[in-house]
Amino acid sequence: MDPITKALLLSWDVRFEILLPLTVLGALQFMGWRRLRRRGAQRFANGWRLASYLVGLALLIVALLSPVDVLSGQLFLMHMIQHLLLVMVVPPLLWLAGPFATGLWALPRPLRLRIGGWFQYEGRVRQFLRLTTRPGLSWLLFVGVLYGWHDPNAYNLAQGDGWIHDLEHLSFFGTAMLFWWRVVGAGPHIHGRNSLLSRIGYVLALVPPNMFLGVAISLAESPIYTYYLGVPRLYGISVMDDQTIAGLIMWIPGSMMYIAAALVLAARLFANAERPNSPPKRLDGEVTGRTPHPPRLATNER
Numbered sequence: 001m002d003p004i005t006k007a008l009l010l011s012w013d014v015r016f017e018i019l020l021p022l023t024v025l026g027a028l029q030f031m032g033w034r035r036l037r038r039r040g041a042q043r044f045a046n047g048w049r050l051a052s053y054l055v056g057l058a059l060l061i062v063a064l065l066s067p068v069d070v071l072s073g074q075l076f077l078m079h080m081i082q083h084l085l086l087v088m089v090v091p092p093l094l095w096l097a098g099p100f101a102t103g104l105w106a107l108p109r110p111l112r113l114r115i116g117g118w119f120q121y122e123g124r125v126r127q128f129l130r131l132t133t134r135p136g137l138s139w140l141l142f143v144g145v146l147y148g149w150h151d152p153n154a155y156n157l158a159q160g161d162g163w164i165h166d167l168e169h170l171s172f173f174g175t176a177m178l179f180w181w182r183v184v185g186a187g188p189h190i191h192g193r194n195s196l197l198s199r200i201g202y203v204l205a206l207v208p209p210n211m212f213l214g215v216a217i218s219l220a221e222s223p224i225y226t227y228y229l230g231v232p233r234l235y236g237i238s239v240m241d242d243q244t245i246a247g248l249i250m251w252i253p254g255s256m257m258y259i260a261a262a263l264v265l266a267a268r269l270f271a272n273a274e275r276p277n278s279p280p281k282r283l284d285g286e287v288t289g290r291t292p293h294p295p296r297l298a299t300n301e302r
């Protein structure tokens with residue numbers, strides 16, 4: 001193994017401001033999952049839900065603290081892979097676990113009741129979130145952040161400053177969580193219960209802007225981001241080859257992630273159409289009928 005590769009593989013960053021909240025979130029999910037299992041709520045606390053959440057947290061650590069983050073400062077293509085993890089892989093994995101309900105059940109009953117009350121129909125938190133996370137606004141924020149940080153000036157600035165780079169990652173991840181919340185259909189359901197067809201249209205509407213940006217980057221005839229002109233070139237990859245590969249990653253695998261999500265939703269739609277007497281299931285496994293779910297049970301159980 002050459003010295004550069006060996007050094008990179010050992011380049012794991014220990015940032016407690018990232019590790020501590022992720023550890024707390026993982027512990028809360030596990031505690032809530034165990035409590036629901038003991039109550040016989042296997043539909044909400046099955047193995048794949050917990051695995052989905054823990055894998056999502058693990059990939060978030062890989063994206064932010066592993067050699068992926070180190071290489072992203074040297075290669076544009078690795079920076080693009082890092083963003084794919086933050087925007088297209090980790091958020092749906094976390095939402096598929098149904099983390100809101102499970103996390104609530106990890107809390108003491110008084111706190112669980114208080115937080116659950118915030119999301120009741122008359123709760124101020126619910127009303128505020130309904131206003132600030134409307135589907136059109138969430139979609140625009142996601143696209144705006146995507147294009148804003150790929151502006152050459154903003155991108156170069158983010159690579160040269162630690163806290164701005166962290167802000168870039170936080171805004172990518174935060175807006176992606178808002179976007180995938182609607183796509184997956186996970187709780188809390190403060191916007192009502194959106195049809196599978198509307199969610200298919202919602203996720204497919206992101207394919208053209210993502211594809212356009214990837215095409216523009218991959219087909220550019222000169223370096224777009226001058227930051228990469230001043231860093232050592234690893235493994236003989238030129239600046240232009242690096243840029244072309246990064247654009248292709250956004251263009252093809254990036255766009256396919258949204259198309260794959262739409263296909264999963266379409267499969268659910270067709271499956272529900274073949275079972276007209278059964279209540280349609282949400283992507284995250286929650287039935288859309290009147291079956292009580294953990295946040296509601298939290299109001300009358302210990």
